[in-house]
Amino acid sequence: MRVDVISLFPEFLAQSAALGVVGRAQERGLLELHGWNPRDYAEGNYRRVDDRPFGGGPGMVMLIEPLRAALAAARAADPQPAPLIYLSPQGRPLSQAKVRELAALPRMILLCGRYEGVDERFIASEVDEEISIGDYVLSGGELGAAVIIDAVTRLQEGALNDAESAVQDSFEGDGLLDCPHYSHPASHALGNVPEVLRSGNHAAIARWRRQQSLLRTALRRPDLLDEAGLGKADRKLLAEAVAGLEI
Numbered sequence: 440m441r442v443d444v445i446s447l448f449p450e451f452l453a454q455s456a457a458l459g460v461v462g463r464a465q466e467r468g469l470l471e472l473h474g475w476n477p478r479d480y481a482e483g484n485y486r487r488v489d490d491r492p493f494g495g496g497p498g499m500v501m502l503i504e505p506l507r508a509a510l511a512a513a514r515a516a517d518p519q520p521a522p523l524i525y526l527s528p529q530g531r532p533l534s535q536a537k538v539r540e541l542a543a544l545p546r547m548i549l550l551c552g553r554y555e556g557v558d559e560r561f562i563a564s565e566v567d568e569e570i571s572i573g574d575y576v577l578s579g580g581e582l583g584a585a586v587i588i589d590a591v592t593r594l595q596e597g598a599l600n601d602a603e604s605a606v607q608d609s610f611e612g613d614g615l616l617d618c619p620h621y622s623h624p625a626s627h628a629l630g631n632v633p634e635v636l637r638s639g640n641h642a643a644i645a646r647w648r649r650q651q652s653l654l655r656t657a658l659r660r661p662d663l664l665d666e667a668g669l670g671k672a673d674r675k676l677l678a679e680a681v682a683g684l685e686i
């Protein structure tokens with residue numbers, strides 16, 4: 440997969456992408472990352488990439504022309520078509536379903552805004568999709584781009600080793616929150632590991648873990664539970680766990 444990133448701080452992404460799964464995916468030829476800095480295409484002595492907003496108000500707005508030139512350079516660098524995705528608080532919330540959709544693409548171009556954002560005419564003319572990574576304001580879209588790059592890279596065939604794939608599957612598989620995890624020591628001042636996990640009874644362990652995932656999801660993210668479409672056995676397992684809660 441090829442990912443082009445339009446950003447005033449390409450070094451930010453280069454550093455974050457050099458590590459871990461994303462760094463390894465690049466070494467394995469599973470991912471190609473290219474940065475495009477609008478400042479390299481800005482005209483004039485000051486190479487302006489932003490200016491004050493019409494109508495007044497705080498902050499600065501990223502200008503159309505440097506963005507158009509950076510986008511044109513990115514598109515000219517590879518014949519593969521690619522959607523332009525703008526990371527912004529006004530975007531649709533990122534979900535694992537959207538990550539799966541993006542991971543299936545051969546290429547995408549991520550636009551990272553700074554300041555107050557991007558001139559609306561560029562968005563209306565060139566942006567295919569706006570995506571938000573959460574309802575909070577960041578200093579720019581680069582962290583959102585890094586999140587998307589990490590999440591889609593993990594879905595590239597061959598990017599994860601067996602242990603990492605198991606972790607991915609355990610979360611991604613059924614849309615529920617993960618169960619609690621424990622390791623040594625079995626007994627500690629902070630508490631003891633649940634007996635079932637030390638029983639060696641794999642059926643009982645799987646049942647306990649499923650029940651804990653269901654209970655956690657019901658308590659913390661009931662919205663995910665609704666989407667999961669539980670079957671009769673899961674609803675029974677959850678009801679048993681809820682009945683056992685000490686309220």
Ligand SMILES: c1cc(-c2cnc[nH]2)ccn1
Pocket residue numbers: 526527528552553570571572573574575576577578579580583
């Ligand atoms: C994606 C981008 C942003 C953001 C971009 N610039 C300021 N905040 C916030 C949330 N998700």
